[in-house]
Amino acid sequence: MSKNILIKPLITEKTEQLTTKRSQYTFVVDKKSNKIEIKNAVEKMYSVNVESVNTAIMPTKYRTRNTKAGLIKGRVSGVKKAVITLADGEQIDYFGEV
Numbered sequence: 575m576s577k578n579i580l581i582k583p584l585i586t587e588k589t590e591q592l593t594t595k596r597s598q599y600t601f602v603v604d605k606k607s608n609k610i611e612i613k614n615a616v617e618k619m620y621s622v623n624v625e626s627v628n629t630a631i632m633p634t635k636y637r638t639r640n641t642k643a644g645l646i647k648g649r650v651s652g653v654k655k656a657v658i659t660l661a662d663g664e665q666i667d668y669f670g671e672v
Contacts, residue, residue, distance in 0.1 A: 579607045579615040623661040
């Protein structure tokens, strides 16, 4: 594949609850990738069977910070998230043997 589809796994409290209760894993993916490409990339990288893929594009957010020099305005880039549902009894080990 010419482009890197899976950018990084998204590990938060909410995604950990999805992982333990529903066997769903969340990844930050390339904005131009579709569900079929995401499914094939996860199956190839982690050797698991993917049942479904749900995607959501998170919007850009503007942030303001207070510093000694005054206000600094900036923005956080928008990303595309993919929630992967695996077949029963399968799991993904993000960290390997760390």
